[in-house]
Amino acid sequence: MKYDEIFARSFSRHDQRRFGYGALVACIIVTCCLCTVFKPYLGPLPVSNLRLTLVDGLKLMMVSERATKPLEAYVEIEETKQICNTSKQRSDSCEMKGDVRIQGNSSTIFVLSSHRKNASWTIKPYARKGDISAMESVTNFTVKVIQEKIETMPTCTKSHNVPAIVFSVGGYAGNNFHAFTDVIIPLYETSREFNREVKFLVANKRSGWTRKFQEVLDKLSRYEIIDIDEGNEVHCFPSMIVGLRKDEGKELYTNSVKDFTRFLRSSYSLERSTAIKLTNDYAKKPRLLIVSRKKTRTFTNVKDVVHAAQDIGFEVVVAEMNANLTQVSRLVNSCDVMMGVHGAGITNMLFLPENGVLIQVVPIGNMDWIANTYFGVPSATMGLKYLEYKINKMESTLIEKYSLNHQVFMDPISIQKKGWDPYKSIYLDKQNVMLNVTRFKDTLSKALELLHS
Numbered sequence: 001m002k003y004d005e006i007f008a009r010s011f012s013r014h015d016q017r018r019f020g021y022g023a024l025v026a027c028i029i030v031t032c033c034l035c036t037v038f039k040p041y042l043g044p045l046p047v048s049n050l051r052l053t054l055v056d057g058l059k060l061m062m063v064s065e066r067a068t069k070p071l072e073a074y075v076e077i078e079e080t081k082q083i084c085n086t087s088k089q090r091s092d093s094c095e096m097k098g099d100v101r102i103q104g105n106s107s108t109i110f111v112l113s114s115h116r117k118n119a120s121w122t123i124k125p126y127a128r129k130g131d132i133s134a135m136e137s138v139t140n141f142t143v144k145v146i147q148e149k150i151e152t153m154p155t156c157t158k159s160h161n162v163p164a165i166v167f168s169v170g171g172y173a174g175n176n177f178h179a180f181t182d183v184i185i186p187l188y189e190t191s192r193e194f195n196r197e198v199k200f201l202v203a204n205k206r207s208g209w210t211r212k213f214q215e216v217l218d219k220l221s222r223y224e225i226i227d228i229d230e231g232n233e234v235h236c237f238p239s240m241i242v243g244l245r246k247d248e249g250k251e252l253y254t255n256s257v258k259d260f261t262r263f264l265r266s267s268y269s270l271e272r273s274t275a276i277k278l279t280n281d282y283a284k285k286p287r288l289l290i291v292s293r294k295k296t297r298t299f300t301n302v303k304d305v306v307h308a309a310q311d312i313g314f315e316v317v318v319a320e321m322n323a324n325l326t327q328v329s330r331l332v333n334s335c336d337v338m339m340g341v342h343g344a345g346i347t348n349m350l351f352l353p354e355n356g357v358l359i360q361v362v363p364i365g366n367m368d369w370i371a372n373t374y375f376g377v378p379s380a381t382m383g384l385k386y387l388e389y390k391i392n393k394m395e396s397t398l399i400e401k402y403s404l405n406h407q408v409f410m411d412p413i414s415i416q417k418k419g420w421d422p423y424k425s426i427y428l429d430k431q432n433v434m435l436n437v438t439r440f441k442d443t444l445s446k447a448l449e450l451l452h453s
């Protein structure tokens with residue numbers, strides 16, 4: 001068997017061209033070292049020829065570092081490392097190297113191996129494993145390990161020479177909070193090691209999503225995003241990660257949240273890395289952003305809140321968080337304190353300068369756990385100060401609809417038990433907030449104090 005035949009059977013056509021002669025020779029050297037693995041391909045290899053190519057090979061490997069890289073990768077797959085890890089809490093993921101091909105129209109990934117047995121996994125590449133309604137709208141991807149028989153792999157129609165990451169923007173990713181916690185942060189964690197030399201393959205693409213996060217995506221990959229659900233292409237890659245890294249159950253979390261917020265500030269060219277530090281005779285006023293909502297969980301007396309905050313010494317901005325992220329990030333970053341009713345809008349605390357303050361207004365409805373888990377704990381890991389203001393019955397517009405001794409006030413847990421939809425419809429969709437400004441002033445004063453320390 002000739003060298004190029006061995007090579008042709010181990011790599012796709014595209015790869016041959018890319019690796020060039022250097023890789024071919026290098027390949028043979030490694031093949032010899034791994035002769036147990038490659039036994040069926042090797043056949044009788046003349047020893048004199050081998051010595052000759054060894055010398056050339058070493059020389060070529062030294063000049064062409066690039067050529068040796070995919071080779072190491074190819075060797076790696078011969079080891080017994082598990083391709084898919086389905087034992088993580090939040091996200092299944094598979095990592096593979098060598099000859100990897102993805103057929104979008106069947107959501108199937110083929111990976112060639114000469115060592116392991118045929119195997120396959122089915123995973124959904126979205127980091128909210130276990131949440132049935134989120135995962136419902138996420139495509140199943142099947143990863144198939146093909147043993148030896150390259151002819152059973154689909155033919156490449158597009159070949160790429162950088163790694164790929166496959167992920168879904170289905171699930172809850174249309175919601176700002178979930179977009180960050182389920183997709184953007186795990187994507188950052190998974191992709192930053194590639195230093196933009198990676199292609200993103202997106203499944204369940206929804207209109208406007210990639211445009212909305214364009215600045216961030218551009219900083220993580222310098223290539224155009226591929227919509228993997230579209231067309232009949234078979235894309236071939238030297239390596240691929242399917243599913244995003246998220247080991248822990250914590251929200252808005254990565255190993256270094258402060259690195260992530262720094263990354264966001266750089267993506268959006270935001271100037272302020274730390275909030276104002278007040279002295280007793282401050283000339284510049286601290287800025288308070290009141291996150292307003294139009295349809296649900298609205299502040300009904302926002303003017304009174306503005307006046308109270310101005311009295312205390314804030315410069316006040318009231319804004320809905322519905323502009324594009326360039327504008328939202330600028331606005332949020334220009335403020336020192338952000339207040340809002342529990343909801344996806346306050347996810348934009350990600351853009352606050354460090355040491356800034358988040359005030360979460362928590363409506364009626366047994367929301368302590370979700371308020372703390374979604375925004376309270378994460379705000380601390382971002383280096384923000386956190387204040388919570390729990391409204392009482394009199395500050396909820398639900399008093400206009402229900403008597404004070406109604407189940408809605410007396411026993412929200414019983415309504416939670418009826419299911420998400422009835423719960424959401426009462427507490428999240430039909431409840432507005434009329435803050436008792438006298439009481440709320442205490443919280444605003446605390447925020448001001450926190451800017452002093």
Ligand SMILES: *[C@@H]1O[C@H](CO)[C@@H](O)[C@H](O)[C@H]1NC(C)=O
Pocket residue numbers: 082085086087088247
């Ligand atoms: C899967 O991931 C978990 C969590 O990171 C890790 O503890 C475990 O060792 C991994 N399993 C395999 C087979 O790699």
Ligand SMILES: *[C@@H]1O[C@H](CO)[C@@H](O)[C@H](O)[C@H]1NC(C)=O
Pocket residue numbers: 118146147149152
């Ligand atoms: C592995 O799968 C391929 C393609 O389905 C098949 O041709 C081959 O015979 C299988 N090998 C084994 C050992 O089952």
Ligand SMILES: *[C@@H]1O[C@H](CO)[C@@H](O)[C@H](O)[C@H]1NC(C)=O
Pocket residue numbers: 122140
């Ligand atoms: C996705 O895969 C899982 C596990 O194999 C299976 O139970 C489920 O029915 C599949 N869903 C779809 C939509 O194919």
Ligand SMILES: *[C@@H]1O[C@H](CO)[C@@H](O)[C@H](O)[C@H]1NC(C)=O
Pocket residue numbers: 103105106154231232233234
């Ligand atoms: C999927 O794409 C392949 C080519 O890559 C084509 O042969 C096949 O017919 C397509 N299948 C469907 C269901 O469109």
Ligand SMILES: *[C@@H]1O[C@H](CO)[C@@H](O)[C@H](O)[C@H]1NC(C)=O
Pocket residue numbers: 214324326327
């Ligand atoms: C965001 O909105 C501003 C003002 O409307 C516009 O100039 C800018 O192009 C928009 N940016 C993006 C990324 O859409």
Ligand SMILES: *[C@@H]1O[C@H](CO)[C@@H](O)[C@H](O)[C@H]1NC(C)=O
Pocket residue numbers: 394436437438439
């Ligand atoms: C508002 O809060 C203050 C201080 O807690 C309290 O004295 C007052 O009765 C409250 N006002 C209303 C209308 O509930």
